[in-house]
Amino acid sequence: MSSSANILVVDDELSMREFLSILLEGEGYRVDQAxxxxxxxxxxxxxxxxxxLSDVSMPGLGGIELLSRIKALAPETAVLMITAFSAADEAVEAMKLGAYDYLSKPFKVEEIKVLVKKALEKRSLLVENKRLKEAVMERFSFSGLVGKSHRMQEVYDLIGKVADSMANxxxxxxxxxxxELAARAIHYHSPRKGAPxxxxxxxxxxxxLMESELFGHTKGSFTGAVSxxxxxxxxxxxxxxxxxEIGEVPLLLQAKLLRVLQEREFRRVGGASSLKADVRIVAASNRNLEEQVREGSFREDLFYRLNVVQVRMPSLKERPEDIxxxxxxFYKKFALWSASGDIITPDALDAxxxxxxxxxxxxxENLVERCVVLGSRVITREGLPHxxxxxxIPSPPANELFIPDGGLDLQAYLDNLERKLLVQALEKCGGVKKRAAELLxxxxxxxxxxxxxxGMDDE
Known part of the structure; x- marks a missing residue:
């Protein structure tokens, strides 16, 4: 655990708060007092x-209740309880509620240093284990595919329906x-999830090299095939x-791939016998395969073999509500600290x-990672790339519509115009949504x- 950890000292005695703060800051920690x-x-x-680090006995809300609330707000936060009395019952209760340890005053300085270091190390391990578990769960769920938009709900529904079948x-x-995330979701929701x-x-x-990569080869089948x-x-x-990128497969190999899909068997390069292929095929392309079929660069029969069920992944501009x-x-994925409160300002989100x-x-994803790497605890407009x-988005002159020479994204243009009108209506009506709706x-x-x-409705 880095010595730059954030620590909160809670004690009703000013002298104790000051003593602990000086001690901890001397160890390189950032300290606040309450x-x-x-x-x-x-x-x-x-x-x-x-x-x-919290005292147990304080006016008003006690240390045990504070411990309980902290664990509800931030379970990974390490808590060390301090008291002027040797109270076994309170110690047991604190440990049950998740306190790392319990100290009685007066205590030794070195004892505090060691306990704080060990508590932070344990917290670091807990956070890392949580990250690993979430990463494992992401493999076996839709969590890698993020979005609540209607377009993404359609994708989830289709994946759920097709996963159990053997259909290409x-x-x-x-x-x-x-x-690829969609392909993995199909696999990990299928009966084949335990296989590769x-x-x-x-x-x-x-x-x-493509044929050898797909089907393998035998020793001596070509120069360099030593085994x-x-x-x-x-x-x-x-x-x-x-x-x-199935559209990049050359025509000659497309014919061999078609045979595997039809016969469920293949031969290694240089091999004399056929091998069974108990494999489900999921293919993907960012190119228009139907256009490639018309051009003659992609086999029509292979296209129909692959296109038993088609899943279309929407572009981000087709689902801006998911931003x-x-x-x-992505912020939670890359941040090395616990997120609390707003993580992005309204003007940054508007950008x-x-x-x-x-x-x-x-x-x-790369943009959010960049912001986190540069230390942004809150993503601001100024922190975004130029x-x-x-x-x-090019705006037309008043009462005149035109298409720029470079063209425009119509949906993005209309979405931007709609969003600006919604904002203007709210501003004109002082934020009263009912009046803004009537205005529009x-x-x-x-x-x-x-x-x-x-993503503008905060209710």
């Missing part, structure tokens, strides 16, 4: 703490929309093989709504729905 439990809880409403699935969507999930980016493999080697189909036996949820998700995100969810905070000629229910669409 003279009562009520003030300590106010601190927790504004900030987060890695550890609390084709996932379509722009780069950065989460196609093997992913390969077909666009990253040279054409000359037999299992391909990806064998590695995924009993599980799922995810073929990302606040995604920001929170994100305004930006088209050509890199989709992946670009937003390309995001300075982006402006819509029902209150419809107005609330549109606010929620852009």
């Amino acid at each position: 003279e009562c439990a009520e003030e300590a809880l106010e601190y927790f409403g504004r900030s987060s703490y890695d550890m609390v 699935v084709l996932i379509m969507g722009e780069s950065g929309t989460g196609k 999930f093997v992913a390969v980016n077909c666009g990253a493999i040279p054409d000359t 037999d080697r299992a391909g990806l189909f064998e590695q995924a036996e009993g599980g799922t093989l995810f073929l990302d 606040p949820v995604l920001v929170e998700h 994100l709504f305004n930006y088209p995100f050509p890199g989709n969810v992946r670009e937003l 390309a995001v905070r300075d982006y402006r 000629g819509m029902t209150f229910r419809s107005f609330r729905y549109r606010l929620a669409k852009f």
Whole structure:
């Protein structure tokens, strides 16, 4: 645990607070002081703490009750209780409620130093274990796919329906929309979840090596084949093989891939016998495969074999209402501190709504990671990259609509216009939503729905 941990000292005696603060700051910790439990809880409403040192006996709310409330607000926060009396009953109660340890005054300075260090180390382990458990759970759930929008609910429903079958699935969507996450969700919700999930980016493999990568090879089948080697189909036996960027597979290999889908068997390069392929195929592409079929660069029969069920991943600009949820998700993923209160300012969120995100969810994830790495406990507009905070959707002159030479994203343009009108209506009506709805000629229910669409409904 870093010595820059945040610690809150709670004691009604000023001399004790000062003594502990000087001692802990001397060890490199950041320290705040509270003279009562009520003030300590106010601190927790504004900030987060890695550890609390609290007296048991204080006027008003007692130390045991404070401990209980802290554990409800921030379970990972380490708590060390201090008392001027040797009270075994209180010690037992404190330990039951989750206190790390219990000290009686007078105590030795070195004893405090050692206990604080050990408590923070234990907290660090608990936080890391929690992160690991959440990462494991993410593999086996939809949690990797984040979003509450209608478009994402449709994706979740379709994945849930198709997961139990053996049907081939084709996932379509722009780069950065989460196609591999969708493929993993299909696998981990299927009866094959205990078997391997093997992913390969077909666009990253040279054409000359792709057949060997997929089907394996035998010793001596080509220069450099010094031993037999299992391909990806064998590695995924009993599980799922995810073929990302399937549109990059050359035509000759498409024919061999089609045979595997039809016959459920294949041969290694240089092999004389066929091997069974008990593998479910999930393919993905950010290209228009139907257009490739018309152009003759993708086999029509392979397309229909793969396209038994199609899952279309929406771009981020098609689900802007998910931006606040995604920001929170990625912030918690990358932050090394416990988040409390707002993690992004309204004007920063407005900049994100305004930006088209050509890199989709992946670009937003990288943006949040950048902010966290630069130490932003609250994401502000000033902390965003210039390309995001300075982006402006071209606005037409008054009473005139036009399309810029470079074109425009119609949905993003309309969403931005709608959001600005909602904000203006609220400003004109002093924040009274019913009056704002009337000003825009819509029902209150419809107005609330549109606010929620852009993450602007705080009720």
